Amino acid sequence: MEKELKDWLNIGRGSTAEVFEYGPGRVCKLFREGYPKEYVDLEYKNAEEIFRLGVRTPKPFETIVLEKRYGIVYERIEGKELLELAIENEIDSEEMLDILVRLHCGLLQKHSNNVLSYKEFLTAMIKGKGDENQLLTDAINMLPDGDCVLHGDFYPSNVMIESDGSPVIIDFMNVCHGPALYDIARTFFLLRNNNETLACSYLKKMHIYREDVARYVSIIEECRRYEE
Numbered sequence: 001m002e003k004e005l006k007d008w009l010n011i012g013r014g015s016t017a018e019v020f021e022y023g024p025g026r027v028c029k030l031f032r033e034g035y036p037k038e039y040v041d042l043e044y045k046n047a048e049e050i051f052r053l054g055v056r057t058p059k060p061f062e063t064i065v066l067e068k069r070y071g072i073v074y075e076r077i078e079g080k081e082l083l084e085l086a087i088e089n090e091i092d093s094e095e096m097l098d099i100l101v102r103l104h105c106g107l108l109q110k111h112s113n114n115v116l117s118y119k120e121f122l123t124a125m126i127k128g129k130g131d132e133n134q135l136l137t138d139a140i141n142m143l144p145d146g147d148c149v150l151h152g153d154f155y156p157s158n159v160m161i162e163s164d165g166s167p168v169i170i171d172f173m174n175v176c177h178g179p180a181l182y183d184i185a186r187t188f189f190l191l192r193n194n195n196e197t198l199a200c201s202y203l204k205k206m207h208i209y210r211e212d213v214a215r216y217v218s219i220i221e222e223c224r225r226y227e228e
């Protein structure tokens with residue numbers, strides 16, 4: 001008899017999905033019911049591209065449907081979230097930021113045009129909510145272009161640390177391309193939502209002034225209400 005979802009071992013949870021053990025060395029990221037297939041396909045495509053570029057990320061294997069939910073089968077990463085390590089005091093916040101900054105600088109050195117541009121991503125998110133916010137759309141279109149690989153959600157809970165200390169980036173729904181400053185602004189914004197001091201010291205370690213990201217941060221703040 002085929003195994004049912006309730007028999008699977010849950011090993012992780014995010015805002016959009018649950019992650020289950022899925023055979024040796026693999027996990028399945030199973031999105032919540034009703035989560036659109038086109039978004040799941042987008043994450044899969046992003047995961048393939050970022051893996052192809054040689055960034056240390058879990059290899060994506062296939063997409064599946066299970067009990068009316070879409071899922072992505074990934075290589076299993078044996079380790080803990082970077083955020084978890086800091087919360088459990090296995091590392092301090094300085095060490096957490098140093099790991100985050102080193103990893104982010106490495107990622108931002110990669111280039112691609114095989115993922116959405118961040119402008120397409122942001123405008124699609126606004127349109128997806130059925131809102132014709134022309135002012136915001138115009139402001140997005142006037143932002144600079146670029147071809148750096150951007151994670152879009154680069155935050156300590158989307159980094160896992162393997163037992164040998166190697167960091168692995170996960171969660172690819174918001175991956176896009178554009179100027180590095182957009183992704184730095186986005187991480188600053190995400191960190192600042194929890195801890196202003198930490199967010200400022202992240203920028204400092206990245207050698208970026210607040211003024212350099214101000215324009216992006218205000219757009220990110222405006223786009224916030226359109227996020228899932």
Ligand SMILES: Nc1ncnc2c1ncn2[C@@H]1O[C@H](COP(=O)(O)OP(=O)(O)OP(=O)(O)O)[C@@H](O)[C@H]1O
Nearest residue numbers: 012013014015016017019058074075076077170171
């Ligand atoms: N390949 C993997 N191997 C092992 N654990 C994983 C893997 N992918 C995800 N996880 C675990 O599951 C959690 C949720 O995964 P993920 O961040 O992809 O979900 P999400 O719903 O997109 O999250 P968010 O709340 O950031 O949107 C992770 O934080 C991690 O603990």
Ligand SMILES: [Mg+2]
Nearest residue numbers: 014157158171
């Ligand atoms: Mg996540």
